[in-house]
Amino acid sequence: MTAFSFSIAATDGRARTGTIHTPRGQIRTPAFMPVGTAATVKAMLPESVRATGADILLGNTYHLMLRPGAERVAKLGGLHRFMNWNRPILTDSGGFQVMSLSDLRKLTEDGVRFKSHVDGSEHFLSPERSMEIQRLLGSDIVMCFDECPALPATEEQVAQSMRMSMRWAERSREAFGDRPGHALFGIQQGGVTKELRAESAEALRAIGFDGYAIGGLAVGEGQEAMFGVLDYAPGMLPADRPRYLMGVGKPDDIVGAVQRGVDMMDCVLPSRSGRTGQAWTRRGQVNLKNARHADDPRPLDEDCACPACRGYSRAYLHHVYRAGEIIASMLLTWHNLHYFQELMDGLRTAIAAGRLEAFVADFHRLRAEGDIERL
Structure with missing residues (x-):
């Protein structure tokens, strides 16, 4: 079996390009992971997602444990077979969704007891249970169970939360055990405070992980604050392991993150x-709901x-969206x-050609020009 490994082919400034090697295939980095929350990228067939160029998908522990259930997925051959995706899958730990979606949650050092947002049933999620669920799902890249503090929060609250996440990271590492071909990623926390980020990174490095994520960003702090953290956070993590920025993002967020040394990202946005x-589009965001597109024959x-873009006009896309037709979601996704x-x-x-600066300048110039002139 191919071992999990990461190789860097070229750098340009702090940006890197390389390959994550897994038994289920290679992931070219920097990589964007489409989100398949409940074992599906909404409105897409798995082969269509692959046709867009995706090397890896993200699945969600919280949603899959509630429905259809991790034990059921395991009985049916694991998540890859269940959703007909034979390439790498990363599963998040469920921590973020427990904090943001579930009702009546009770957080202790042991873990989180919560009620399902689906049917109100009671559940308990801990580092050990999160590792068990992700093992049952069979994901290739497993995320540590962590706490995501609700913002706004004081620096003391962020510090306490980060330290508990580091204790949970150690328990996650122990519970994950030895699983050849599978990888476990630690998650750096610490909000927007450099000292807390450094403390978190040091704790994670001492435990030792196959990759490292930067968590607790893209939660409403704004791009300037996020980039401020990314100016130093990736450099605190081991350079020979993949760095994953969770929950990002918009195209300009992605470009800025890659410039600052990030290798992997995911977001539900597209x-x-x-x-x-x-x-x-390369010219920014286009709102097909707008009446200006109703008579536009252009792609x-x-x-x-x-x-x-190959087969349909703006007028058609506008029409099917306004008519509530499913094909609108399919084509636009x-x-x-x-x-x-x-x-x-x-x-x-x-990055490979050493011309990232020129690429980024072109990216911003085209976006600044805005959408094509209306007819």
Whole structure:
């Protein structure tokens, strides 16, 4: 069996391009992971997601443990077989969703007791149970169980939360055990305080992980504050392991994160935007709900090779969205995922060629020009 490993092929400034090697295939970095929350990327077939250029998907521990249940997925052959995706899958730990979605939660050192947002049933999630669920799902990359403090929070609250997450990281490492071909990632916390981030990174390095995530960002602090943390946080983590920025993000967030040394990202944005009539293009965001598109025979983006742009007009996309037709979600989600993967490919190519600065300048220049003139 291929061992889990990471190799860096080229750097440009702090940006890196390389490959994460797993038994289920290679992941080209920087990588964007589409989110398949409940074992599906909404409005997409798995083979369509792969056709956009995705090497890896993200699944959600919290949602899958509630429905259909991790034990059931294991009995049916694991998450890869269950959802018909034979490439790598990363599962998050469930911590963020427990904090943000569930009712009547009770947090202790042991873990979190909570009521399901689906049917009100009671559940308990701890580092040990999170590791067990992710093992049952069979994911290739497993995330430590951590606490995500609700913002706004005082520095003392952030510090206490981070320290508990570090104790949970140690328990996660122990419970994960020895699983050849599978990887466990630790999660750095500490809010926007440099000293707390450094303390967290030191604790994680002492435990030792296959990769390291930067958690607790993209939760409403704003891009300037996020980039402020990313100016130093990735450098605190081992340079020879993948660095994963959780829950990011918009195209300009992704570009800025890659410039600062991030290797992996995930976000629901491309699929969620597609279902609400929003398209991401190299010229920025296009709102297909707007009446200006109703008579426009031109494609969404004439330089895009996705099915939405090759075969359909803005007028059609506007029509099917306004009519509530399912094909609107399908086409716009495909387009958005294609655009995000094309952006990642452009970043990888630019880093390898040592011309990232020029690529980023072009990226911002085109976005500043805005959408094509209306007819």
